[in-house]
Amino acid sequence: MGKRKASDDSVEPETEAGTPESSSSDRVEQETTAGTAEGSSQCEPEAELEAVGDSDWLSLQFSKHTFFVHPATGRVCDAPDGNNIGEFDAEAGEVRLFAVDVEAEGAEALQHSEEGAAVLKSQPSLTEAYAEHGLLHLDAGEQGSAGSLLPEGLLRTVRQELEVLLAAGALSPLHSQAASTRSDRIAYLRTAEVSDQVSELMDALPCPPGCLQAVRALEGLAAALDQRLDLGLLRPRRCMVACYGPGGFYVPHRDNSFDPKSGTWLNNRSLTAILYLNEGASDASGASGAWPEERGGCLRCFLDASPEDKRGASAQKVVDIFPKGGQLVLFDSRRLLHEVRPTTQQRLALSVWFVSAEEESGQESAEEESATST
Numbered sequence: 001m002g003k004r005k006a007s008d009d010s011v012e013p014e015t016e017a018g019t020p021e022s023s024s025s026d027r028v029e030q031e032t033t034a035g036t037a038e039g040s041s042q043c044e045p046e047a048e049l050e051a052v053g054d055s056d057w058l059s060l061q062f063s064k065h066t067f068f069v070h071p072a073t074g075r076v077c078d079a080p081d082g083n084n085i086g087e088f089d090a091e092a093g094e095v096r097l098f099a100v101d102v103e104a105e106g107a108e109a110l111q112h113s114e115e116g117a118a119v120l121k122s123q124p125s126l127t128e129a130y131a132e133h134g135l136l137h138l139d140a141g142e143q144g145s146a147g148s149l150l151p152e153g154l155l156r157t158v159r160q161e162l163e164v165l166l167a168a169g170a171l172s173p174l175h176s177q178a179a180s181t182r183s184d185r186i187a188y189l190r191t192a193e194v195s196d197q198v199s200e201l202m203d204a205l206p207c208p209p210g211c212l213q214a215v216r217a218l219e220g221l222a223a224a225l226d227q228r229l230d231l232g233l234l235r236p237r238r239c240m241v242a243c244y245g246p247g248g249f250y251v252p253h254r255d256n257s258f259d260p261k262s263g264t265w266l267n268n269r270s271l272t273a274i275l276y277l278n279e280g281a282s283d284a285s286g287a288s289g290a291w292p293e294e295r296g297g298c299l300r301c302f303l304d305a306s307p308e309d310k311r312g313a314s315a316q317k318v319v320d321i322f323p324k325g326g327q328l329v330l331f332d333s334r335r336l337l338h339e340v341r342p343t344t345q346q347r348l349a350l351s352v353w354f355v356s357a358e359e360e361s362g363q364e365s366a367e368e369e370s371a372t373s374t
């Protein structure tokens with residue numbers, strides 16, 4: 001009851017047709033090239049299988065990774081007789097790797113920061129808003145808000161780093177959702193050391209220094225929130241940068257949700273933090289008007305929508321947050337239904353998902369279960 005499922009699929013999106021898109025597969029193949037960090041395709045059949053000595057194990061070379069397959073039992077391990085990391089479907093001739101919740105795996109304690117604590121201290125209403133509605137929004141450049149959390153010039157640096165990644169073709173549309181669900185291009189950036197083999201599969205890119213500094217600032221704010229509300233947050237090993245081109249959108253979804261069928265959460269995400277990086281961010285403290293509303297592209301938040309509502313019709317209030325550079329949004333990954341409205345211009349953001357690894361209590365799980373049954 002309430003056991004979390006290890007899954008790299010992160011959201012509970014709904015397709016345009018209103019059918020929840022499957023994100024609940026226990027087994028996914030995680031592609032290993034930069035372009036497909038969150039892919040869920042199968043191992044290419046032409047990957048080379050080779051006998052390992054005179055044992056019953058075959059080694060499988062796939063991209064830069066080596067797996068060990070035991071055809072008689074269907075086991076796929078990180079070494080002959082090692083840890084199970086997948087299964088071999090002899091009939092289909094496919095190797096399927098077990099999904100890993102890469103944000104939760106190896107997550108560490110959050111680091112506190114004076115800046116994060118000062119921001120929440122100076123604006124207690126932010127903590128109250130999060131506790132009440134699961135949404136905290138720090139406007140860009142205002143006294144005691146995002147401006148005091150992010151050192152001057154940092155937004156410009158982060159945006160430049162992202163533009164370099166974009167120009168290098170490092171962002172890819174090959175996340176695990178369909179094009180009818182979301183149309184951004186993304187890359188994952190490693191924000192902590194990754195040592196074990198399964199994590200290696202997530203293939204996040206090295207995090208440029210400005211992005212890392214911004215992530216640390218978000219961590220400091222998350223830590224301050226955690227201290228006040230006891231959210232049990234951990235710091236994940238990666239962040240995501242995303243670029244929505246003109247026409248880009250992401251349909252209403254939650255970043256985590258309870259799957260009544262399996263009795264598990266889809267992932268370990270607990271708190272979503274997004275920093276917008278759009279042009280104008282570093283203009284004289286990110287003055288208003290840097291993202292005119294006619295551009296579209298807002299983050300639409302459906303406050304207090306009922307857990308089974310996947311469209312937002314039951315929302316008590318709808319809040320649109322325009323992605324002016326330097327805006328910071330933190331929300332409850334399990335609770336807040338949100339969408340990215342179609343944008344007319346390129347829209348850049350950096351996101352971090354803070355995980356919490358604790359098991360749910362039976363009570364909470366039961367409530368979620370009944371609430372999300374469809």
Ligand SMILES: O=C(O)CCC(=O)C(=O)O
Pocket residue numbers: 011242250255274298299338339340349351
């Ligand atoms: O960029 C945004 O405003 C939100 C994106 C989002 O919802 C997501 O990546 O899950």
Ligand SMILES: [Fe+2]
Pocket residue numbers: 011253254255338
């Ligand atoms: Fe989201």
